[in-house]
Amino acid sequence: MTNFKKILPAAEEIIKKHDLCDNCLGRLFSKQLHLNSNKLLGEKIRRHFKSSSTKCYVCKNLLSNLNPYLNLMLDSSSNFEYTTMLVGAMIKPSIIDRDDHIRSKYKLRGIDSIKTDITKELGKQFTRKTKKKIDFLDPEITFTINFKDDTCSVRSKSISLQGRYLKTQRGFAQKQKPCSNCSGKGCRVCNYHGISEFDSVEGKISEYLFSKFGGTTVKFTWVGGEDKSSLVLGSGRPFFAKIQNPFKRKVSIPKKIKIDPVVILDCRLIRESPKNLPPFLSLVEIQVSAQNELDTNKLKKLKEVVKNPVVIYDKSGKRTEKQISSLRYKKTSKDGFSLTILVEGGFPIKRFVESQDVNPSISQILGASCFCTQFDFSDVVLK
Numbered sequence: 001m002t003n004f005k006k007i008l009p010a011a012e013e014i015i016k017k018h019d020l021c022d023n024c025l026g027r028l029f030s031k032q033l034h035l036n037s038n039k040l041l042g043e044k045i046r047r048h049f050k051s052s053s054t055k056c057y058v059c060k061n062l063l064s065n066l067n068p069y070l071n072l073m074l075d076s077s078s079n080f081e082y083t084t085m086l087v088g089a090m091i092k093p094s095i096i097d098r099d100d101h102i103r104s105k106y107k108l109r110g111i112d113s114i115k116t117d118i119t120k121e122l123g124k125q126f127t128r129k130t131k132k133k134i135d136f137l138d139p140e141i142t143f144t145i146n147f148k149d150d151t152c153s154v155r156s157k158s159i160s161l162q163g164r165y166l167k168t169q170r171g172f173a174q175k176q177k178p179c180s181n182c183s184g185k186g187c188r189v190c191n192y193h194g195i196s197e198f199d200s201v202e203g204k205i206s207e208y209l210f211s212k213f214g215g216t217t218v219k220f221t222w223v224g225g226e227d228k229s230s231l232v233l234g235s236g237r238p239f240f241a242k243i244q245n246p247f248k249r250k251v252s253i254p255k256k257i258k259i260d261p262v263v264i265l266d267c268r269l270i271r272e273s274p275k276n277l278p279p280f281l282s283l284v285e286i287q288v289s290a291q292n293e294l295d296t297n298k299l300k301k302l303k304e305v306v307k308n309p310v311v312i313y314d315k316s317g318k319r320t321e322k323q324i325s326s327l328r329y330k331k332t333s334k335d336g337f338s339l340t341i342l343v344e345g346g347f348p349i350k351r352f353v354e355s356q357d358v359n360p361s362i363s364q365i366l367g368a369s370c371f372c373t374q375f376d377f378s379d380v381v382l383k
């Protein structure tokens with residue numbers, strides 16, 4: 001009570017000069033008195049001085065009727081599935097100016113700004129209505145209310161998934177080419193997906209994820225890549241997918257989803273996509289054709305390639321090493337053979353066969369020009 005008495009002279013001076021609503025009046029002193037409700041404190045001060053308010057100098061009575069904004073929030077979030085949320089606001093500069101004026105004129109330090117109070121109040125009233133929870137650090141939904149044009153935008157936290165895919169048909173690219181109108185950023189033309197066609201592995205998986213989770217763009221991290229003409233078999237190629245702005249967060253996904261010619265396996269939600277690509281091994285079956293007939297004895301020399309790492313040079317001359325840990329071959333014709341290798345991920349298969357800045361290479365070992373006509377992934381395994 002003694003504390004309450006201490007603020008009365010300052011409060012009296014202010015309400016004599018400015019008409020303030022209970023929220024704005026209480027806000028000027030609530031921190032000092034360690035009180036939570038600005039409104040109750042405002043009412044108490046006003047009762048003491050038997051004063052009334054008609055139109056608040058600072059907020060123009062915005063704080064007394066937030067209902068239209070609560071309804072706007074309900075409408076704009078109706079498609080989203082969420083439990084935690086946060087509210088942000090863009091306030092008219094005139095309101096901020098008047099708030100600053102009062103605060104500096106009466107030297108009120110350490111109090112909430114009008115903007116803080118509006119977002120707090122919206123959060124409080126909205127969560128009371130909907131039983132959602134405020135989360136300041138990592139909310140599932142972030143509302144931004146624009147008081148300049150009375151609109152509300154909603155963003156939902158991205159979700160990450162991990163899964164594997166099989167590709168059972170040739171002639172199907174791994175990656176989808178981005179929407180030509182926005183180069184993948186997302187626009188009206190592509191429904192904000194960043195892609196407008198769905199005729200690749202990426203397209204098929206994206207289409208499925210959009211149907212289940214909603215969302216705008218999906219960002220993929222592929223554990224290696226293959227040619228359009230390559231198959232991906234065995235347990236499939238692992239991938240990570242991050243869906244921006246999803247509607248749904250908890251969806252049960254079948255263990256096996258067939259979207260011809262793609263099969264998605266064991267797709268599940270994870271906490272976060274990995275920052276760096278995890279190391280992996282590829283089991284690759286390569287079809288090789290040589291310019292000349294091949295001598296079976298010469299083919300035996302291929303076995304030696306597992307003894308040392310294969311050195312790969314990039315355009316700038318930088319060298320990397322990749323180890324082939326097993327190798328099998330089978331003659332398929334006079335001048336052709338198939339080669340199956342287990343190799344560290346990211347290995348340039350065509351260049352290894354055709355001898356382009358790779359040492360040793362198949363062409364080099366056999367002393368004959370060899371070409372890679374096709375290669376398939378029999379398996380891809382995370383280390």
Ligand SMILES: [Zn+2]
Nearest residue numbers: 021024056059
């Ligand atoms: Zn006010």
Ligand SMILES: [Zn+2]
Nearest residue numbers: 179182187190
């Ligand atoms: Zn677009």
